[in-house]
Amino acid sequence: MDSVARRELQKTAANVRLGILEEVFNASSGHPGGSLSIADIITYLYFAEMNVRPDEPDWDDRDRFVLSKGHTCPALYAALAEKGFFPKEDLKTFRHIDSYLQGHPDKKHIPGIDMSSGSLGQGISAACGMALAGKLQNKSYRVYTALGDGESQEGQVWEAAMFAAHYKLDNLCAVLDFNGLQIDGAVTEVMNPTPLDDKFRAFGWHVIVIDGHDFDQIEAAYNEAKTVKGQPTLILAKTVKGKGVSYMENKAGWHGKAPNADEYAQGVAELNAYIETL
Amino acid sequence: MAEKIATREAYGSALAEFGHKYNIIVFDADLAEATKTIKFKKEHPDKFFDCGIAESNMLGVAAGAAAAGMIPFVSSFAMFAAGRAFEQIRNSVAYPQLNVKIGATHAGITVGEDGATHQCLEDLALMRTIPGMVVMNPADAVEARAAVEAAILHKGPVYMRFGRAAVPVLFDANNFKFEIGRGVVLAEGSDVTIAATGVMVEQALIARDLLANEGISARVINCCTIKPIDRELLTAAAQETGCVVTAEEHSVIGGFGSAVAEVLCETCPVPVLRVGTEDVFGRSGKVPPLMELYGLTAQNIVDKAKRAVAMKK
Helix, strand or coil: CHHHHHHHHHHHHHEEEHHEEEHHHHCCCCCCHHHHHHHHHHHHHHHHHCCCCCCCCCCCCCCCEECCCHHHHHHHHHHHHHHHHCHHHHHHHHCCCCCCCCCCCCCCCCCCCCCCCCCCHHHHHHHHHHHHHHHHHHCCCEEEEECCCCCHHHHHHHHHHHHHHHHHCCCCCHHHEEECEEEEEEHHHCCCCCCCHHHEEECEEEEEEEECHHHHHHHHHHHHHCCCCCCEEEEEEECCCCCCHHCCCCCCCCCCCCHHHHHHHHHHHHHHHHHHHC | CEEEEEEHHHEEEEEEEEHCCEEEEECCCHHHHHHHHHHHHHCHHHHHEECCCHHHHHHHHHHHHHHHCCCEEEEEEEHHHHHHCCHHHHHHHHCCCCEEEEEEECCCHHHHHCCHHHEEHHHHHHHHHHCCCCCECCCCHHHHHHHHHHHHHHHCCCCEEECCCCCCCCCCHHCCCCCCCCEEEEEECCCEEEEEECCCHHHHHHHHHHHHHHCCEEEEEEECCCECHHHHHHHHHHHHHHHHHEEEEEECCCCCHHHHHHHHHCCCCCCCEEECCCCCCCCCCCHHHHHHHHCCHHHHHHHHHHHHHHHHC
């Protein structure tokens, strides 16, 4: 990736992070920690990887994205708004009674949302169904999904993992946002799901381990996934929960809590200062 | 003696038949021989996908396929479709209003020898609480086939309940009309209405003859569609006959009888007595003695009808 492209993605990701803070601050609720950890990957998907049309969100041949870790939709909504699927000013209505921006992704009402999700473990199954449908319809679109590390404790994830390998869904690429923290603490202490790379390999997936905040590694992983034939790919992305907002980084407490006014102002200042350095 | 065909047999045949007419795909969870989706698989092997014993994932996969424009049918036993995968049906299928058709077989006590773990007596209650879900419970093979085609033509999620045991063919295939949401008066009557669904429709017709012998005139209504329920037909029947007995192969809690009572307590409050399994689990056994043991009989309908008529005064 050339330095201009990298800088543009970093800038867009910082704007997505500003959107995340705006959403959860104005909602006085929501899930900033895991939204910030997946922000770089979602930014890459929508601004460098996926073939989508903001003016035609239901375009038949589009690439699909299912946010299986649906509670981190502030990142997805911010990216969709940056991309032009809906107005950026709507982000501040997130979770409000008269807003279409529901607390978890709502396919029926939000432009650009390919699947409703939020009940953990279910999104990856839907992504499998879309990938299977793509093959049946001889479509060339690809299907992307993002899982949480805590989410991998759900049995349905492994039912879906079996299905995807069994039906050789090489048009499916999942990313697992390994930020290491869930509501009750470290994933390895709450209910240790590791080693996730070995587990997915054992289930028949091609596995790539990367730093989920390094755009060069993200790009290389998604490019590699497209070359894999006969099996689905899992990108195991090591990330920092709360990434980009200093006081939220690596704190389980920021899984599902909104910042107060001072905290919000500090987060915005930090992200703007970061953008200045780019 | 009428020909006997299990509704699951008719379901499998209908899938195979309509697979030539409509662009449907079918998922099963290692029960294709039992749910009879095997018939579809034989004729349309490229459109059949076994999901293994993983019902939760199967519902999610079907939701995704529907989101990508396909018309997927999913099949398992009612216990594992409506029961185990309830939340996947609610959140992945129904919340986004996806075009998934759930064909649940082996519903109710007529599962027989497999016993309580497999005798789902709660599926109608579970499914009809979900917003936007159409719930159908065909009474015979003719109605089962019609329900499958209606489900294909309906846009949105549908739950269909089929039985394991062979049941008499009640309706004439050559002269059969079916519409989602419409109940059908099978026999006129003026003293009491028997509203029945599924395998209990046959018992309702037998009960009507028994009641006639005692000078009681019973109207019989077949409600294949439990949601949306036919409010107009049930309300008119309540107004004209003054009392109602419901009959279903399901718990009296939350199912068809509850749905009828919910309507009538708002539109025409008359005595409504329910025939169904009481607040109990099933058990192993042959089908006829099980039906006797749990009160799923024409005689129980007759007894309740007489009580209902007495309550009018």
